[in-house]
Amino acid sequence: MEDRAMSTTIAAAPSIMVGSGDRQLRGSRNAYIALALGLVFFIFTIWYQVYADTRKPAESCADPFLQSHRQWRLRTAFLFMMWSILAGFCMPFGFALLVFVPVYSWFVYRLLKGLIFFSLRKVI
Numbered sequence: 001m002e003d004r005a006m007s008t009t010i011a012a013a014p015s016i017m018v019g020s021g022d023r024q025l026r027g028s029r030n031a032y033i034a035l036a037l038g039l040v041f042f043i044f045t046i047w048y049q050v051y052a053d054t055r056k057p058a059e060s061c062a063d064p065f066l067q068s069h070r071q072w073r074l075r076t077a078f079l080f081m082m083w084s085i086l087a088g089f090c091m092p093f094g095f096a097l098l099v100f101v102p103v104y105s106w107f108v109y110r111l112l113k114g115l116i117f118f119s120l121r122k123v124i
Contacts, residue, residue, distance in 0.1 A: 024066050027052060031073050032115055049077040068123045069114060076110040 034048035054074075061067055080103065087099035117124040 024061060024063070028066055028069055028118065031070075032111070032118060035073055035077060035111055035114070046077055046081050049074055065121060065123050069118055072110070072114050072124045076107065076114070080107045 031049065031052045034044065034052070037044060061070070083099065083103040083106075087096045087103055090096040090099050114124060
């Protein structure tokens, strides 16, 4: 009798979290969209990543899938910012293009890999 009651309780638990899970999935999808805009709107991307992924609701998420993607986006955004600033400092010396091309290629790779894993619902 207790096993049946426990299985009913466990089965009912995911339906309670559907609303918050959908909101977190939408937020994660929006963060990937903002990350994609980072190719053009650099400052907006960094601001949105910090805003969306460091708030209390994002940090308190216990879902390993969403946590792994949150960390993936934050690392991508901040490393992109760091390497882009370095490339900007290389401009006066004439070899900024040698830094910008690999940085943008790496950024597109990370963005596409994250989106593919996100759409497949895989932990990255």
